[in-house]
Amino acid sequence: MKAPEFWKSGSSSMLPSVLAPLSLLYQLGANLYRSNTIPGLKTSAPVICIGNITAGGTGKTPVAIDLGKRIKKIGAKPHFLTRGYGGKTIGPLRVEKCHKAAEMGDEPLLLSRLADTWCSRNRAEAAKMAVKRGAEVLIMDDGLQHTSLHKDFSFLVVDGGFGLGNGRLLPAGPLRETLQAALPRINAVICLGEDVTNILREIPAHIPTLTAVIEAGTAADGLVPQVEPHKVTKVSYLAFTGIGRPEKFYETLIKAGANLADTVSFPDHHPYTTNEILNLKQKAKQLNARLITTEKDIVRLDSKERDDIVSLAMRLRWDDETALDDVLFKIVKGVDDADSAAGP
Structure with a gap:
């Protein structure tokens, strides 16, 4: 799912008002769910x-x-x-x-x-x-x-x-x-x-x-192809991602010094198809850029699809x-x- 623009603060769309009755039903259902629940399981571990x-x-x-x-x-x-x-x-x-x-x-x-x-x-x-x-x-x-x-x-x-x-x-x-x-x-x-x-x-x-x-970081396990933060400035990138707020990933790349030739956004948790990955690789070739994505995205790809794609780890x-x-x-x-x- 990709968050609609009218969810953002300051949106002038009329859709929130149109959908307000459904929100009321959602709230009633949530209230009913919580009122009918019994105390949760208490475990020995916090x-x-x-x-x-x-x-x-x-x-x-x-x-x-x-x-x-x-x-x-x-x-x-x-x-x-x-x-x-x-x-x-x-x-x-x-x-x-x-x-x-x-x-x-x-x-x-x-x-x-x-x-x-x-x-x-x-x-x-x-x-x-x-x-x-x-x-x-x-x-x-x-x-x-x-x-x-x-x-x-x-x-x-x-x-x-x-x-x-x-x-x-x-x-x-x-x-x-x-x-x-x-x-x-x-x-x-x-x-x-x-x-x-x-x-x-x-x-x-x-x-x-x-x-x-x-911010940009590193992962120690090396299970997926990664680029080190200090090397992100070396080439141009075509960045793609399917996360809740894709702009956060692009902003992190820019702050790390990356040159973004273009960006492509997908819905959150998007299951990539082989054709989508092929199209991204073709577009990167046309732009003379390298494909880069998040760790969360790259684990959704098969090992062969990861060829010519690097991920950027995140840290807090x-x-x-x-x-x-x-x-x-x-x-x-x-x-x-x-x-x-x-x-x-």
Whole structure:
């Protein structure tokens, strides 16, 4: 799915007003779902949720990967839980190297490069299996609206450049739920990129906020063809991607110094066809450019289709790493604010 233009803040389209009755039905259905749910499963391992309240990409998966790395540095063993959007697997199933994006979705393949990853539409069942396999911390990539699993700490991830869009619920706008409805379940907010929409002003003072920017990085595993950030200026590129906000990828490339001959955007989680890849390679040849995409896109391609295509890894640069690490340490070690204030 590609986010429609009328979802953006400031759009003059009449479609949000036309679709408002459907948004009301969506809200009624969501309210009914939450009112009929029983308390989620409480596991022996703490559960960290990386969620959002908007449809489309806010940067949840890069955040999940970053937090997974930090938790491993603390000395704990994280496992990822994900629905596997775009895949066919119902699960619960642990992601293996032999799995393809068509089976699991693209995000599980990325997460599994760092730690054990479980793909399931029922997060509680996946959590049980992960704990049996030795998980010491469970990281949910998405799932803020999912109720089958108790969450010990929930991060709300927002895109500073997009904010809450036009502020309307689906389908008139991008919201899965309103900010006011989500706030009681939020422990901290992560804003990625400059807060041009002033979304952080709407967060109550008692909820901590963390800020970071997405920039070009490197991945250590070398499982897919990559270009090093310092080499991105060497040639011209035809950039293509199928993510929630493709302009974020193009902006990252430009900030890294890349010369973009052209860009081609596809819907989020787009399953590329052989003809589409051939057409992209032909266009790159005509432009005397090299094809470049995201890690999330390239894992959707077969190994042969990856020829002559490189990916650019992403990393997060936090404005206050110490504050984030302190939050994670308390979660992993089971220390609450009262305990830490009391001292040893």
